[in-house]
Amino acid sequence: MQTAAPPYTKEHIVAYPVEYLAGIDLYNAGEYHAAHDAWEERWMGPVAPDEKLFLQAMIQSAVAFHHLQIGRPGAARRMYLMAKEKFARLNQSVFMSLDLEEYQAQLDRALSWLLTVSDPREIEQPELEPPIICLQPGSLTHG
Secondary structure, three states, rough: OOOOOOOOOOOHHOOOOOHHHHHHHHOOOOOOHHHHHHHHHHOOOOOHHHHHHHHHHHHHHHHHHHHHHOHHHHHHHHHHHHHHHHHHHHOOOOEEEEEHHHHHHHHHHHHHHHHHOHHHHHOOOOOOOOOOOOOOOOOOOOO
């Protein structure tokens, strides 16, 4: 069995807050509510405005998947749209070594079905392929 590449490097571990990396691990494991908690802990602290916006978008994208896990597609759609709006306001292609264009493309592939009807409870949830977060090596940026 082939193992996936680790989601981040030793350089990322040195450069970024532990809550950010813990959130990535939890998110990739499908533990969306726990990922939200990890990122929120960082978000609630004294962080730069752009990092706060980034973390809020990440939290909302995680919460969208959590809502789908517990059968709340309407709430998932609200969180998805709120996350998309924050990523648009952040207006960066890479932030904290995350390729935001690739992440958002994965997010759209997984969640755009929520936007196809006026009430997402009216359609059956398709098989989901949630994004996998993998930080880019050598692109260390701070918020």
